[in-house]
Each structure stands twice: as C-alpha cells, then as structure tokens.
Amino acid sequence: AQSVTQPDIHITVSEGASLELRCNYSYGATPYLFWYVQSPGQGLQLLLKYFSGDTLVQGIKGFEAEFKRSQSSFNLRKPSVHWSDAAEYFCAVGAESGGSNYKLTFGKGTLLTVNP
C-alpha cells in the first residue's frame, strides 16, 4: 500500500528566507506525486504535480519540487518566502496502476508559519 510521510509537523521561517518542506513516499511502482496548500478555513489548492519526465517541476506561487527516486522523496522548495505563504502544506501520492486503485494518499501535513 502507498504511504506518505511528512517529517516536519510545524516549520517557522522568516519572510524572505528560503523554504524546503520534506515529503517521503512509499510505493512500489512509479508514483504520481502532488503538493497541495490549504489556508485556514479553505479547501486544498494544487501547487504542483509530478507524473513523469523532468524531475524538477515548477508550480504556482513560485514553488518547485524535485522528485528523487533513489531517496523516495518529493521535497517542496521556494527560494524566498512571503508572509502570504503561511498555510498548511500536504504531499500526496497516487498510483500508476489501473484496476480499482484510484486513490490518493495524503501525508499529515506541515504547518508553515512565516515571521515578519
């Protein structure tokens, strides 16, 4: 079964600093990987996705993520954080195979606090 681990429950960074949020997945085949962001009281918004090809993917709001198969990781990065980036971030993994395995599995999330 697929699983996702986000090792950091809560991260605090200063505005303008760089950011890296960690995501490790467990899945036997080639995974589909996603990062979502959730602001308080809101639904989840897709930041970026990886299916195949270039292992460095660009997303919205200046975020990028790198797929590293050897490390089973899909870490999210941003070179300079803005106060509006304060939110909760979720990594998710989906299955490549067909049949009835249409599920996405989410990590428990990382809460990002941005200090002025």
Next chain:
Amino acid sequence: DAGITQSPRHKVTETGTPVTLRCHQTENHRYMYWYRQDPGHGLRLIHYSYGVKDTDKGEVSDGYSVSRSKTEDFLLTLESATSSQTSVYFCAIRQSQTSPLHFGNGTRLTVT
C-alpha cells in the same frame, strides 16, 4: 473551486441521528472522493467512486455509506452519527487517473 459544491457548509447534529452530506460537480468528472480532515491526521479517505454506481471503501469507511446515482452527485451518509465523526469533510473530483484532485470548500460537521 473547479465546479464543486458541498452542502451543507456547516451542520450540527445529535449523536445517533443520520446525516447526509452532498457533493455536486459540474465538471462531468468520472472520479469523486470523500475525505475527512482532523488535526494530526491530515486527510483520510472515506469512500470514493470511479463511476455511476461504482464505489469503494477508503481507509476510514466504518460508519459511513455513499451513493452515486448520477455523475454529478456523490452523497455521504453517516448512518448513526457519533462524536468521533465530528470533522471537516471534503469532497474532491478527478478527471482521470493521472489528473490531480480538485477539492470543494468542505463541510464542517459537529456531532453533539
């Protein structure tokens, strides 16, 4: 939000009563999902549907049932609500197996 409407947005109900949450989409997507979100647990899949009348259980399906009689609607029923089912419930849709999920704005359910 990608043509997804969840209703109601908020509900307070008593233990032991049945509750039905509705998810309506205007995107004609094949796949629909119900997740619950709780502090410290992230999002956990309750049930999902891969077509009309085709549904399957997720990881936390006990105490919940679903129905999908037409493409646009996916109903989640709590057969007899318990306090442990107090949560925020999110519906999501997906166009294909390689597409990302698109989420509704959630339903906050409180069981007293």
